[in-house]
Amino acid sequence: MALLEATNITKIFGGLVAVNDVTFTVEPGSIVSVIGPNGAGKTTFFNVLTGIYKPDKGRVVFAGKDITGWRSDQIAALGMRRTFQNIRLFGNMTVLENVLIGMHVHLHASIWSIIFRGRTMLREEAKARNKALELLSFVGIADKRDELAKNLPYGDQRRLEIARAMAGDPKIILLDEPTAGMNPHETAEATQLIRRLRDERGITVILIEHDMRLVMSISERISVLDYGSKIAEGDVQAIRTNPRVIEAYLGKGAAGHAA
Amino acid sequence: MTTSTSSQSLWQRVTAPLSSGPIAYGFLALYVLACSILLVTNPRTELSTDVVFVLFLLSMLVAYRSRVAAWFKVVLGVFALGVVLPYFGTLNPFYIDVATQAGIFTALALGLNVVVGFAGLLDLGYVAFFAVGAYAWGIFSTPQITEINPAWSPVDPVMFYPFLIIGLILGLITGVLLGLPVLRLRGDYLAIVTLGFGEVIRVVANNLDRPINITNGSQGIRAIERPPLIIVDQIRNLGIVADDNRLYQLFFYYLVLIIVLLTVIVVARLKHSRIGRAWEAIREDEVAAVAQGIPRVRMKLLAFAIGASFAGVMGVVFASKQLFINPPTFDLLRSINILAMVILGGMGSIPGAMLGAIIVTMLDLQILPRIAAVLREAQAAGAPIPRQFDPTQYQRLLFGLLLVVMMIFRPEGLWPDERRREEQHEVEITDEELEADKTAKQAGADSGS
Ligand SMILES: Nc1ncnc2c1ncn2[C@@H]1O[C@H](COP(=O)(O)OP(=O)(O)OP(=O)(O)O)[C@@H](O)[C@H]1O
Numbered sequence: 001m002a003l004l005e006a007t008n009i010t011k012i013f014g015g016l017v018a019v020n021d022v023t024f025t026v027e028p029g030s031i032v033s034v035i036g037p038n039g040a041g042k043t044t045f046f047n048v049l050t051g052i053y054k055p056d057k058g059r060v061v062f063a064g065k066d067i068t069g070w071r072s073d074q075i076a077a078l079g080m081r082r083t084f085q086n087i088r089l090f091g092n093m094t095v096l097e098n099v100l101i102g103m104h105v106h107l108h109a110s111i112w113s114i115i116f117r118g119r120t121m122l123r124e125e126a127k128a129r130n131k132a133l134e135l136l137s138f139v140g141i142a143d144k145r146d147e148l149a150k151n152l153p154y155g156d157q158r159r160l161e162i163a164r165a166m167a168g169d170p171k172i173i174l175l176d177e178p179t180a181g182m183n184p185h186e187t188a189e190a191t192q193l194i195r196r197l198r199d200e201r202g203i204t205v206i207l208i209e210h211d212m213r214l215v216m217s218i219s220e221r222i223s224v225l226d227y228g229s230k231i232a233e234g235d236v237q238a239i240r241t242n243p244r245v246i247e248a249y250l251g252k253g254a255a256g257h258a259a
Numbered sequence: 260m261t262t263s264t265s266s267q268s269l270w271q272r273v274t275a276p277l278s279s280g281p282i283a284y285g286f287l288a289l290y291v292l293a294c295s296i297l298l299v300t301n302p303r304t305e306l307s308t309d310v311v312f313v314l315f316l317l318s319m320l321v322a323y324r325s326r327v328a329a330w331f332k333v334v335l336g337v338f339a340l341g342v343v344l345p346y347f348g349t350l351n352p353f354y355i356d357v358a359t360q361a362g363i364f365t366a367l368a369l370g371l372n373v374v375v376g377f378a379g380l381l382d383l384g385y386v387a388f389f390a391v392g393a394y395a396w397g398i399f400s401t402p403q404i405t406e407i408n409p410a411w412s413p414v415d416p417v418m419f420y421p422f423l424i425i426g427l428i429l430g431l432i433t434g435v436l437l438g439l440p441v442l443r444l445r446g447d448y449l450a451i452v453t454l455g456f457g458e459v460i461r462v463v464a465n466n467l468d469r470p471i472n473i474t475n476g477s478q479g480i481r482a483i484e485r486p487p488l489i490i491v492d493q494i495r496n497l498g499i500v501a502d503d504n505r506l507y508q509l510f511f512y513y514l515v516l517i518i519v520l521l522t523v524i525v526v527a528r529l530k531h532s533r534i535g536r537a538w539e540a541i542r543e544d545e546v547a548a549v550a551q552g553i554p555r556v557r558m559k560l561l562a563f564a565i566g567a568s569f570a571g572v573m574g575v576v577f578a579s580k581q582l583f584i585n586p587p588t589f590d591l592l593r594s595i596n597i598l599a600m601v602i603l604g605g606m607g608s609i610p611g612a613m614l615g616a617i618i619v620t621m622l623d624l625q626i627l628p629r630i631a632a633v634l635r636e637a638q639a640a641g642a643p644i645p646r647q648f649d650p651t652q653y654q655r656l657l658f659g660l661l662l663v664v665m666m667i668f669r670p671e672g673l674w675p676d677e678r679r680r681e682e683q684h685e686v687e688i689t690d691e692e693l694e695a696d697k698t699a700k701q702a703g704a705d706s707g708s
């Protein structure tokens with residue numbers, strides 16, 4: 001059974017159809033990519049999946065539950081986490097705290113045990129800290145645990161956002177352009193990290209990327225959006241040779257030459 | 260820009276050795292002792308005493324933030340607040356009243372700091388919850404209750420103690436009732452609605468003398484009961500002559516001190532918990548916070564209700580201490596004043612809120628009137644101040660100017676949140692207690708086998 005099933009999703013802003021009747025399925029344990037030119041509606045599609053926007057039409061079924069119209073935090077609690085295209089960390093909190101925030105739904109200490117420093121609360125906090133540290137070493141920034149998130153270099157901020165997303169023990173992580181603004185070396189490391197997410201942690205990944213080398217090297221399936229509509233879907237080979245995709249990227253008339 | 264950073268590093272260079280290590284112990288002890296001696300040897304009511312008094316209270320905050328052993332802080336605190344200040348109060352009763360007042364507003368500022376500072380919700384009607392607690396005790400402890408129903412009679416004054424809890428619950432309920440519809444709103448809307456709510460409570464208090472006289476309208480409620488002093492006979496037996504008013508002054512001072520202590524503990528623990536982190540995340544970036552699974556409305560409601568409950572408790576204490584309340588006691592200016600304490604001290608900072616409360620209370624009760632008095636004397640003595648100018652009328656203006664200047668030169672507040680140091684501290688405590696926890700369990704297992 002598919003882990004995530006979005007059917008006929010449409011999202012309209014005023015007169016602009018940002019996502020147009022898109023159907024999209026993700027099998028558990030896969031890495032899939034969503035590509036498309038700027039303004040194609042990729043981020044909007046993520047926002048619909050994660051509950052930031054309600055779709056105007058269509059249904060989203062995740063982990064066997066119809067989550068259409070659910071609140072963002074409910075969807076996150078069910079195990080769908082994301083990163084943001086323009087990095088949204090809690091800049092004035094420490095690196096470790098950012099990861100702890102990601103764990104919020106797994107922390108249950110009551111207000112009384114917090115006020116009285118109950119044993120369960122202390123134990124839960126200590127466990128959470130250990131787990132957060134483990135995640136920070138997984139992404140490779142454990143030595144920066146006490147720094148403020150806003151002071152991290154750009155690449156580390158991207159890593160932290162991934163660690164924070166992992167902190168909720170998600171079934172699926174949606175990555176919105178995780179290598180944007182990175183140099184080739186950093187991009188290679190990020191690619192490695194994304195692979196390890198799936199291979200070592202079993203987390204399903206949906207990836208929005210403009211870096212075609214990365215997309216082609218890592219994805220098992222690719223969906224292509226253009227002007228809000230899905231114009232192609234398939235494995236790497238099928239997308240590479242699809243004339244409509246080439247046209248969308250290179251403009252009309254390019255399809256004949258590029259193949 | 261450069262000057263501010265270099266002056267900050269200079270400040271840090273000076274304070275760093277004073278706030279940890281053996282020097283810190285000596286420094287703190289000396290500081291507290293010096294202030295205490297200055298106070299006790301010069302108990303007159305004048306500006307210099309005011310300054311020493313503020314420094315004296317400030318020493319407690321410095322101690323609170325220094326990295327010295329907990330027992331040392333407790334010793335200093337008990338000595339300064341438990342012994343020196345009350346003794347000083349017997350020499351000059353005026354100051355114990357000021358201290359009590361400052362304590363009441365410290366608790367209020369700490370409560371509002373949860374709402375505004377931690378969760379980032381601008382609440383301009385905070386005093387409403389204070390009013391709810393105050394009116395609850397005012398109505399139920401006086402014959403005012405018979406106005407509502409002639410068959411009812413005032414509760415026994417000893418009920419004051421359970422009413423502290425009732426005040427807390429009333430504040431909580433009012434907070435939730437207001438918060439539920441309002442907290443879905445964002446930023447500015449919330450500020451306007453809370454401002455309106457604050458005024459509504461005041462207007463209701465003003466007009467609810469008809470058809471049924473519940474609040475006695477603009478007349479206010481008089482002769483509010485004070486709780487019986489339990490150990491008063493023992494004190495008299497010791498040969499100490501003290502009239503009731505003096506004793507009540509001390510009683511309310513200690514009561515407020517205890518409540519402030521409890522408030523600080525509760526607020527600090529919340530701040531460093533999953534709840535405090537969630538509040539901070541919402542404040543920093545609501546969308547990102549919700550994407551981590553944090554239920555936005557529920558967490559905001561929690562902050563709102565907790566803040567309101569502190570105000571509810573203090574309302575009960577305030578009514579009983581003042582003996583008299585009326586609607587203007589709870590006007591918008593009061594809310595703004597408490598907000599000014601939080602912002603002046605540094606939003607989200609616990610010592611900041613306390614410092615803000617102390618300074619604003621001192622300015623209000625002592626320093627500004629004193630400055631006005633000095634100006635008036637000068638005027639009478641022929642200084643070139645126009646006769647139409649009445650300095651007492653301009654206290655608020657001076658207060659406002661001070662705030663503006665503060666916000667220009669130190670927008671982060673007098674004592675901003677020192678996050679990282681605190682974090683490290685927090686980890687230490689947790690680890691220690693966990694260790695203790697483990698050994699305790701081991702000991703239990705050993706003795707069991
Ligand atoms: N909140 C919004 N209100 C109105 N229009 C929006 C909103 N969000 C996105 N859009 C519009 O919807 C279209 C799709 O935007 P979206 O951000 O989803 O594109 P994208 O594929 O992520 O592009 P990029 O590769 O540049 O990130 C754009 O034309 C954008 O201007």
Ligand SMILES: [Mg+2]
Nearest residue numbers: 042043044085
């Ligand atoms: Mg985008």
